[in-house]
Amino acid sequence: MSNDKAVKEEKEWDKYWAKKKTASQAIYRIIASIYRTLIIKRSLNHFVQKEFEKGAQLLHAGSGAGQVDKDLVKAYNITALDISKEALKLYKLHNGEKAKTVKASIFDIPLFNKSVDGVYNLGVHEHFTGAENLKILKEYKRILKDDGKLVLFWPPKYGVSVIFLNTMHFLLNDILRRKIRLHPHEISLIESKKQVQSLLKDGGFKLEKFYFGPKDLFTQCVVVAKKKL
Numbered sequence: 001m002s003n004d005k006a007v008k009e010e011k012e013w014d015k016y017w018a019k020k021k022t023a024s025q026a027i028y029r030i031i032a033s034i035y036r037t038l039i040i041k042r043s044l045n046h047f048v049q050k051e052f053e054k055g056a057q058l059l060h061a062g063s064g065a066g067q068v069d070k071d072l073v074k075a076y077n078i079t080a081l082d083i084s085k086e087a088l089k090l091y092k093l094h095n096g097e098k099a100k101t102v103k104a105s106i107f108d109i110p111l112f113n114k115s116v117d118g119v120y121n122l123g124v125h126e127h128f129t130g131a132e133n134l135k136i137l138k139e140y141k142r143i144l145k146d147d148g149k150l151v152l153f154w155p156p157k158y159g160v161s162v163i164f165l166n167t168m169h170f171l172l173n174d175i176l177r178r179k180i181r182l183h184p185h186e187i188s189l190i191e192s193k194k195q196v197q198s199l200l201k202d203g204g205f206k207l208e209k210f211y212f213g214p215k216d217l218f219t220q221c222v223v224v225a226k227k228k229l
Contacts, residue, residue, distance in 0.1 A: 006105055010083045017065065017086035033067065035161070035219075040122060040153070041068040043216040047151050048072055048120055051224060056117040059143065061106050061136075062124035066091035066099070073098035079116075081109060106136050111143045119144065122153030122220060126186040130199065133188060137203025141227055148227045150205060153220040156190035156212065161219040190221050200225045 052058065054075045063069070063080035064087050072078060078099040080091050088101045104110050106124070119140045125133050140150060155162050190196060197207045200223075209224035216222075 006083070006107075013082075013084035014086045017084050017090060036067045040216055040220070041071065043220075043222070044068050044120070044122060044151075044153065045071050046215060047211075047222055047224065048118075049075070051149050051151055052076065052118050057115065059109070059111065059116050059119045060099075060121060061109070061119050061140070062121045063087065063091055063101075064123070066094045068122065069095055069099065079111070081106065107132075107139060109139055109143055113142055114145045114148075116143050116148065117145055118149050118151065120151040120153075123155065125152060125154050126188050126190075128188055130188060133199060134203050137200065137205060141204040144227045146227065146229055149208075150223065150225045152223040152225075153216075154190050154196070154223055155186070155219060156221050159189075159212075159219045159221075160217055162186070162189060196221070196223055204228050 048058070056076050058072075058076045058078050060066070060069060060078055060080045063082045066080055069078060069080065069091075073095050079102055080088070080095075080099050081102045081104055082088050082091070083103070083105055085103055088103055091099070091101055102110060125136070128136065144150075193207075193210045196210065200207050204227065205225040206228050207223065207225050209222065211222040211224075212218065212220075
């Protein structure tokens, strides 16, 4: 990612996480908060606890506000990384000093080689191109220990949340002509398991699990992958 694009990304996400918003955006934030707290947090807990021992060193790469980490910070040594200072302010508000926060780009993670047991996130990779995601995966591989794993929550084109957002944007912009964006553009939604498997292979990972189901109400594909030596 170029410096200009990185600056633009940072500003866009700061704007997203800042408190200033339209009425429709405020309603969307409330719905998203309920979804994260009541649905996605439970699913994330399940998969992270299944893949990592308690006390493991984990990186939440693209942590956002950190509402989903409230249980995990009690059991793991978590570093929360985000490009947005506004997001990290909210992360601290929700989790206090239970996790370390780092303001940095996901393309240039300020951690040592082979220093973490796992990397996880949700709602991150759909915002990057295929080539950008490949660079990110290689950066993950660099910081992961030899037996390290990824747990990625990545929405597919056929996910309930994607259908909901597309419908809302159609109503707001095509019908009401409001020119409102509820969420940054999602340019790399999952199309198939094979697509993910191929990207992971190119990035130095082997797909271990691919889940799409009722645990999060059919909104995310859960991708579990192991670092290839």
